[in-house]
Amino acid sequence: MQSTTSFSDIPEAVVSVDASERSVAITLDAELYPLQAVYGAAYIFIDRCYVFVDRPQPGRYRVTLAAKQDVAEPEALRAVVGEFANELLACAWRHQITQDNRVAIETVTVQAIAGAMGEPSLDDLADFDFTDEALDDPLGIAQSWEEKHGRPAPAKAEAEAKSEEEAPA
Amino acid sequence: MRLGSLYTATRVKALIKVGYACNEHCSFCHTLEVRHIQGSTEEIDAKIRRAAALGHSMIVLSGGEPTIRPELVHWATLSASLGLDFGLVTNGQMLAYPDLVDRLIERRLKYVYLSLHGGSRKIHNLMVRSDAYDAAYAAVGNLSGRGIDFSVNCVITKHNVDHLIGLVDALLPYPDVAVKFSMVEPKGGGDKLFDHLMPRISHVARRVQEAIDHGEARVAERRARGPSFSHGAIPLCLMAGYEDRFDDLKTHAYRTMIEVGEPDFFPVDDLNKLQPDPCRGCALAGPCPGLYRGYFDEFGADELRPIHDRPRSNSFNYKLEKLVSLAFEGSSHLDCPLQRGLGVTPWDRGRDLFVRNGPRVARFRTETRDFSDREISTIKHELGQVYLDASRKPAPDDFARDLVQLVRSPLCAECPERERCTGMFEPLYEDVFTRDDAEVRELLAGLRGDVLDIGCGEGPYADILAPLAESGRIHYVGVEPGEAIVGLRQRWPWAELHQCSAERLELAPERRFDHVLILRSWNHLADPSAVLAELLGRVRPGGTLTVVDNVAFGLARTREHARLAEGSKAELEHHRNDDLSDAERRTEGFAERFDLAPLLRRAVGPSTSNQWLLRYRVDGERPASSPTSSPTSSPTSSPTSSPTSSSPPRDDSAGEPLAPS
Numbered sequence: 001m002q003s004t005t006s007f008s009d010i011p012e013a014v015v016s017v018d019a020s021e022r023s024v025a026i027t028l029d030a031e032l033y034p035l036q037a038v039y040g041a042a043y044i045f046i047d048r049c050y051v052f053v054d055r056p057q058p059g060r061y062r063v064t065l066a067a068k069q070d071v072a073e074p075e076a077l078r079a080v081v082g083e084f085a086n087e088l089l090a091c092a093w094r095h096q097i098t099q100d101n102r103v104a105i106e107t108v109t110v111q112a113i114a115g116a117m118g119e120p121s122l123d124d125l126a127d128f129d130f131t132d133e134a135l136d137d138p139l140g141i142a143q144s145w146e147e148k149h150g151r152p153a154p155a156k157a158e159a160e161a162k163s164e165e166e167a168p169a
Numbered sequence: 170m171r172l173g174s175l176y177t178a179t180r181v182k183a184l185i186k187v188g189y190a191c192n193e194h195c196s197f198c199h200t201l202e203v204r205h206i207q208g209s210t211e212e213i214d215a216k217i218r219r220a221a222a223l224g225h226s227m228i229v230l231s232g233g234e235p236t237i238r239p240e241l242v243h244w245a246t247l248s249a250s251l252g253l254d255f256g257l258v259t260n261g262q263m264l265a266y267p268d269l270v271d272r273l274i275e276r277r278l279k280y281v282y283l284s285l286h287g288g289s290r291k292i293h294n295l296m297v298r299s300d301a302y303d304a305a306y307a308a309v310g311n312l313s314g315r316g317i318d319f320s321v322n323c324v325i326t327k328h329n330v331d332h333l334i335g336l337v338d339a340l341l342p343y344p345d346v347a348v349k350f351s352m353v354e355p356k357g358g359g360d361k362l363f364d365h366l367m368p369r370i371s372h373v374a375r376r377v378q379e380a381i382d383h384g385e386a387r388v389a390e391r392r393a394r395g396p397s398f399s400h401g402a403i404p405l406c407l408m409a410g411y412e413d414r415f416d417d418l419k420t421h422a423y424r425t426m427i428e429v430g431e432p433d434f435f436p437v438d439d440l441n442k443l444q445p446d447p448c449r450g451c452a453l454a455g456p457c458p459g460l461y462r463g464y465f466d467e468f469g470a471d472e473l474r475p476i477h478d479r480p481r482s483n484s485f486n487y488k489l490e491k492l493v494s495l496a497f498e499g500s501s502h503l504d505c506p507l508q509r510g511l512g513v514t515p516w517d518r519g520r521d522l523f524v525r526n527g528p529r530v531a532r533f534r535t536e537t538r539d540f541s542d543r544e545i546s547t548i549k550h551e552l553g554q555v556y557l558d559a560s561r562k563p564a565p566d567d568f569a570r571d572l573v574q575l576v577r578s579p580l581c582a583e584c585p586e587r588e589r590c591t592g593m594f595e596p597l598y599e600d601v602f603t604r605d606d607a608e609v610r611e612l613l614a615g616l617r618g619d620v621l622d623i624g625c626g627e628g629p630y631a632d633i634l635a636p637l638a639e640s641g642r643i644h645y646v647g648v649e650p651g652e653a654i655v656g657l658r659q660r661w662p663w664a665e666l667h668q669c670s671a672e673r674l675e676l677a678p679e680r681r682f683d684h685v686l687i688l689r690s691w692n693h694l695a696d697p698s699a700v701l702a703e704l705l706g707r708v709r710p711g712g713t714l715t716v717v718d719n720v721a722f723g724l725a726r727t728r729e730h731a732r733l734a735e736g737s738k739a740e741l742e743h744h745r746n747d748d749l750s751d752a753e754r755r756t757e758g759f760a761e762r763f764d765l766a767p768l769l770r771r772a773v774g775p776s777t778s779n780q781w782l783l784r785y786r787v788d789g790e791r792p793a794s795s796p797t798s799s800p801t802s803s804p805t806s807s808p809t810s811s812p813t814s815s816s817p818p819r820d821d822s823a824g825e826p827l828a829p830s
Contacts (some may be wrong), residue, residue: 028471136268137266139265141263141265142237142263143192144190144204144237145191145193147190153205157611
């Protein structure tokens with residue numbers, strides 16, 4: 001029996017209601033709400049609802065909240081949707097603030113750690129190796145010819161050749 | 170001239186081999202037998218510091234392949250921290266990564282010598298036995314235009330000798346590249362696969378010239394700055410017209426190099442090559458690389474075409490580089506700066522010159538290419554002909570006043586390193602020129618009869634010859650091709666003078682002489698054998714032939730003085746720099762025909778000036794008991810100079826008389 005409907009104040013394209021299943025499905029624009037914010041908001045409801053997140057189409061997330069217990073009044077589902085929407089906005093806002101302040105946070109953290117270690121001496125600076133990064137070699141160029149072609153290492157090849165010469169006929 | 174570089178060739182480089190492993194396996198690889206040997210990080214670190222301490226301005230890493238070492242950027246950083254520029258001899262594959270190139274340039278990468286042996290995958294990959302062309306060619310694109318002194322070296326074997334133009338075409342888009350074509354060396358793989366790889370040098374020379382012509386024509390068509398083109402390890406007599414494009418370690422300003430495991434740097438040298446006997450006297454002996462020894466052993470020297478029709482320089486400059494000490498007080502080799510810190514090994518025995526004058530010790534250096542390493546070492550040590558130029562003239566014209574001879578210091582007397590060390594030298598405050606020329610003056614004073622003087626110049630012995638001529642004791646004939654004879658005609662009314670070369674001298678068929686002089690003009694003769702053949706036949710029996718000339722010599726000067734001298738417009742006049750032995754070899758062929766008897770020989774050595782002397786009695790074709798000369802020629806009467814004197818002839822250089830004739 002088809003029982004999906006919507007709330008009168010929310011477009012059906014955004015929220016659909018299945019009263020028989022006691023669930024609501026909320027469709028979100030991925031450009032407005034980052035996935036991390038969706039996870040954060042949905043997590044708040046896991047004690048009251050079963051939570052499903054899927055992607056019905058590119059650029060869209062869908063969060064389905066199914067009440068664990070009977071919902072006596074339709075207004076209760078409307079309240080769940082409202083609470084989820086507010087929580088989602090709060091999560092998205094916190095995510096935005098974090099992104100904006102990442103560089104400042106990391107700088108302060110590094111300085112705090114460095115300050116705890118004390119200022120580097122001239123000897124420290126002289127010995128500091130700014131090149132501790134290994135050579136980036138995605139094409140595998142920096143590999144000896146012997147390794148690359150599965151040949152024995154030169155010293156081993158020489159020893160093998162020598163032992164062949166010395167082997168009794 | 171290499172284009173696009175921010176650096177001149179005077180930046181001094183040290184070559185450090187970091188290990189012999191490689192990501193390619195070139196058929197001609199020098200280090201075929203030692204690919205398993207690697208230098209440790211600490212060893213290379215120490216060598217970089219040593220290179221800085223010795224005064225180099227750049228370290229260049231080589232191998233094997235240095236870019237496969239994970240310490241590559243660390244070594245560039247260390248080098249830059251010591252104030253050195255950084256360079257690489259490389260197959261270039263790792264430099265296909267733009268990030269790596271950027272990081273190295275940030276750490277003063279200023280020089281890259283990259284190997285590329287063909288203009289296509291087929292040729293290059295066949296040569297290096299690896300799929301390497303794409304990466305190497307990408308590296309060329311990454312390096313070009315970055316202000317680097319950038320050379321691309323093509324080693325020539327049988328496999329690519331006929332495909333050099335393809336490489337030229339591949340590099341035309343890169344105007345700052347210096348393209349070099351190098352003859353393969355018979356070492357390592359080049360020796361093991363000699364028959365498979367080794368082309369004939371004359372064929373290589375032709376193909377290289379074609380490639381250079383092709384490249385330069387394309388560059389001119391495009392009105393581009395480059396690429397430029399050069400060659401290496403090809404005898405210059407086979408590269409006529411292309412001599413100025415010669416390229417080797419010295420033109421790249423390498424001073425020293427060090428292999429894995431060696432304790433100290435040693436000077437770059439050409440000991441793997443030789444100039445065989447046919448090259449003796451060649452005008453290009455100075456800069457010419459000669460033949461690889463292994464090539465000569467197999468093929469000989471039949472392809473060579475020595476050059477004898479061009480003048481050579483007869484001197485070279487040692488330029489002041491550094492004041493080593495201002496307060497030196499040593500008295501034995503144990504105190505010598507070369508034994509204490511500087512080291513003996515890194516200094517070239519001929520090209521580096523340490524001079525002590527009281528408490529001051531200075532280091533000079535010659536970069537001349539007019540003379541080979543062997544010639545320079547011989548002039549400095551065996552002949553002892555290095556002088557301090559105390560004048561300020563572009564060219565010294567009064568040796569007795571202008572030059573102070575430098576001799577081996579007493580510090581070196583007991584030194585165990587004496588024979589391999591470049592040595593410490595000190596000024597000898599003695600006029601060796603006047604002293605040695607006194608013997609020539611004595612000989613001239615004893616002349617009687619008809620005298621022919623080849624190359625009389627401005628008449629330096631006028632004070633001796635004029636009284637003899639004016640009193641009728643000699644009849645003097647002077648020959649001089651230069652304008653100096655014009656002044657002599659006015660000052661020497663007693664002389665018969667001919668303005669021409671000795672080779673073009675025309676005399677009546679019956680003209681005869683008692684004495685022939687070739688005084689400091691032997692090395693000016695274009696064809697001494699022809700001159701001897703003509704003139705010895707005109708010497709009356711019992712007459713003499715006297716030859717005097719100078720060996721080449723080195724002059725220690727300040728940089729400014731050397732610059733002024735090298736910028737002067739003086740022309741070269743010497744066709745060779747024969748010493749006494751060379752002159753004796755040339756006259757040897759005439760000894761039997763004209764019955765030459767040696768009377769006097771004085772060689773050049775560390776205790777003499779640069780002047781040698783050779784004198785013969787010419788007995789001609791007449792038997793010893795035949796009557797003496799006609800009334801028109803007065804026989805010599807002075808017992809000290811008479812050719813018929815019974816006293817044994819002298820060899821002043823040895824202090825012992827020669828055997829009587």
